Amino acid sequence: MAGGMSYNIDDLQDLTAAEAYGKVLVDLGKEYPEIVVLTADLAKSTKLGVFFNAYPERSFNMGIAEQNMVTTAAGLALAGKKPYLSTFACFASMRACEQVRTDICYPKLNVKIMGTHSGLSMGNGGTTHHATEDLAIMRSFANMTVVVPADGIEAAKLAQASVEHNGPLYFRVGRGFEPPVYDTMDYDFQIGKARTMAEGSDITVIACGVCVLQAVEAAEELADENDVSVRVINMHTIKPLDTEAILQAAEETGKILTVEEHNIVGGLGGAVAETLAEAGVPCKLKRLGVPDVFSVIGYPEELHRYYGIEIDGIKKGVKQMLDIPVDDEDDAH
Amino acid sequence: MPLHNISNRQELVSFLKNKCVDIRKMIVQLTVTAGGGHVGGALSMTEMLVVLYQHIMNIEPSNPKKPDRDRLILSKGHGGVGICPVLCDAGYFPKSEMDGFNQFLSPFGMHPDMNKVKGIDMSTGSLGHGLSICVGLGLAARLDKASWRAFCVLGDGECNEGSVWEAAMSAKHYKLGNVIALVDKNKFMIDGPVEQIMSIEPFEEKWKAFGWKTTVIDGHSIEQLLDTLENLDPPDSQTPQCIICNTVKGRGVSFMEGQGKWHYGGLDELLEKQALEDIEKTR
Numbered sequence: 164m165a166g167g168m169s170y171n172i173d174d175l176q177d178l179t180a181a182e183a184y185g186k187v188l189v190d191l192g193k194e195y196p197e198i199v200v201l202t203a204d205l206a207k208s209t210k211l212g213v214f215f216n217a218y219p220e221r222s223f224n225m226g227i228a229e230q231n232m233v234t235t236a237a238g239l240a241l242a243g244k245k246p247y248l249s250t251f252a253c254f255a256s257m258r259a260c261e262q263v264r265t266d267i268c269y270p271k272l273n274v275k276i277m278g279t280h281s282g283l284s285m286g287n288g289g290t291t292h293h294a295t296e297d298l299a300i301m302r303s304f305a306n307m308t309v310v311v312p313a314d315g316i317e318a319a320k321l322a323q324a325s326v327e328h329n330g331p332l333y334f335r336v337g338r339g340f341e342p343p344v345y346d347t348m349d350y351d352f353q354i355g356k357a358r359t360m361a362e363g364s365d366i367t368v369i370a371c372g373v374c375v376l377q378a379v380e381a382a383e384e385l386a387d388e389n390d391v392s393v394r395v396i397n398m399h400t401i402k403p404l405d406t407e408a409i410l411q412a413a414e415e416t417g418k419i420l421t422v423e424e425h426n427i428v429g430g431l432g433g434a435v436a437e438t439l440a441e442a443g444v445p446c447k448l449k450r451l452g453v454p455d456v457f458s459v460i461g462y463p464e465e466l467h468r469y470y471g472i473e474i475d476g477i478k479k480g481v482k483q484m485l486d487i488p489v490d491d492e493d494d495a496h
Numbered sequence: 497m498p499l500h501n502i503s504n505r506q507e508l509v510s511f512l513k514n515k516c517v518d519i520r521k522m523i524v525q526l527t528v529t530a531g532g533g534h535v536g537g538a539l540s541m542t543e544m545l546v547v548l549y550q551h552i553m554n555i556e557p558s559n560p561k562k563p564d565r566d567r568l569i570l571s572k573g574h575g576g577v578g579i580c581p582v583l584c585d586a587g588y589f590p591k592s593e594m595d596g597f598n599q600f601l602s603p604f605g606m607h608p609d610m611n612k613v614k615g616i617d618m619s620t621g622s623l624g625h626g627l628s629i630c631v632g633l634g635l636a637a638r639l640d641k642a643s644w645r646a647f648c649v650l651g652d653g654e655c656n657e658g659s660v661w662e663a664a665m666s667a668k669h670y671k672l673g674n675v676i677a678l679v680d681k682n683k684f685m686i687d688g689p690v691e692q693i694m695s696i697e698p699f700e701e702k703w704k705a706f707g708w709k710t711t712v713i714d715g716h717s718i719e720q721l722l723d724t725l726e727n728l729d730p731p732d733s734q735t736p737q738c739i740i741c742n743t744v745k746g747r748g749v750s751f752m753e754g755q756g757k758w759h760y761g762g763l764d765e766l767l768e769k770q771a772l773e774d775i776e777k778t779r
Binding site for chain 1: 618
């Protein structure tokens with residue numbers, strides 16, 4: 164745990180990813196007076212309200228005006244501040260898309276963008292509030308770093324790492340009801356360095372965000388039920404991508420299944436596919452995610468099941484790739 | 497601190513007027529070098545930029561990143577061919593650096609890049625962004641209890657962009673008297689007269705309705721620019737200030753003045769000669 168931090172693992176396990184991030188940011192605010200926080204009428208929803216309470220003079224609610232918020236953050240960074248801004252992932256990546264690209268990434272300014280309620284986590288909010296394109300959009304911007312913490316603990320680790328990270332950074336967290344993967348803060352988190360959650364030799368599942376826990380549990384069940392050895396990689400950083408971990412997995416397991424709460428186009432699966440194709444390694448690849456459609460309405464758990472990015476969907480995908488017969492009850496739909 | 501040491505008012509006005517003639521000639525020549533440029537809107541904002549950089553702003557061209565400097569954000573970023581001669585003349589870089597303007601791998605192009613051109617405080621080009629940058633700068637200066645200002649030069653057509661008004665709303669909300677908007681109201685956008693394409697009137701009333709202290713002046717009058725900019729409310733005042741500068745597109749060149757088609761254009765030898773002669777007559 165970083166020195167001077169006021170939280171422990173028990174605190175973090177009870178917090179959502181956004182809350183954990185907010186809590187760490189409040190601590191960092193003591194040490195870094197140049198940290199400023201902005202939101203667009205979502206201080207409560209994005210959980211940065213704790214920073215607003217702790218440092219009202221360094222917190223700016225910009226109202227329902229995301230474009231202005233993003234560029235205002237750029238202006239603050241130009242004058243030496245470390246701005247952290249938060250809004251829903253769909254608005255950060257799309258409503259203020261050009262501002263992120265042109266005002267933050269192009270001049271390479273030190274702005275951290277937290278997209279909350281990412282993926283399908285807005286559930287019955289529907290397509291307008293789902294964000295299944297943000298990773299593809301953000302990773303196409305030069306100078307941008309893109310991170311998807313797996314849970315609150317990893318979000319806290321990212322918060323710590325982000326403060327000394329120079330340049331633009333986008334990360335996404337869910338709405339906040341996602342169960343944690345990690346049960347300890349005591350692991351090495353590095354932006355750009357994938358983490359192996361389980362060793363395995365038959366196939367590798369590369370997941371990010373909320374799908375990591377699902378992949379870990381699917382791997383355990385597959386080992387028990389089908390005697391399959393599944394490697395699970397938490398690819399928390401989508402850019403810069405840990406290509407070494409991908410190519411090693413390709414070489415050692417020959418099969419890769421990617422799982423993400425995102426369109427299968429352009430996100431984690433797309434990035435892994437690019438890496439494999441360019442390296443020219445023989446490897447079977449399957450991408451799980453939202454299959455290039457606008458998402459339907461339902462609770463997140465229902466949507467994860469519908470799009471096959473939870474335990475059963477991952478098990479089914481693994482079995483298909485390993486030519487293991489799939490039972491009807493494995494059928495997610 | 498002004499870049500000159502002239503104390504006599506008349507001398508100052510005459511110095512700045514002459515500067516504008518020199519700068520306009522540089523703009524025309526740069527447009528030729530560049531193989532074309534946004535010359536109309538460059539010539540319309542010359543007095544604004546010359547008065548700001550030569551006399552009003554606290555800057556140090558030998559130390560372009562001086563922390564307590566005044567900032568200027570060229571929100572009408574297509575004015576690259578208009579601002580670079582002003583920065584060059586102020587001493588940020590030698591004229592020879594602009595020799596390859598617009599050419600392959602040149603640091604200088606249509607829209608200025610803060611990481612490549614000394615004196616440029618922010619990379620701009622896409623319209624409607626600059627005033628939000630100034631809001632961020634203004635907030636940062638407030639947090640640092642600093643007394644520098646953030647000047648923003650906008651086009652009038654640019655004010656069609658909704659984000660300009662998001663920024664205007666927030667500058668007033670955060671009481672940023674250290675943010676100064678200057679609108680180069682040359683009355684033309686690419687497709688024609690602003691009032692025909694997308695009307696912005698009543699323009700002064702709009703800024704006032706957004707809570708800005710608003711004045712309208714002749715943007716080609718050195719005297720009016722000096723009077724207005726020397727008498728701004730102090731940076732710690734609570735109201736952002738907008739100066740609407742009535743200007744003429746293509747100012748100083750007979751065949752360009754008030755001609756929408758000279759929003760962007762190139763000049764052959766004959767036109768260049770004519771333009772330089774026209775400008776010299778304004779001395």
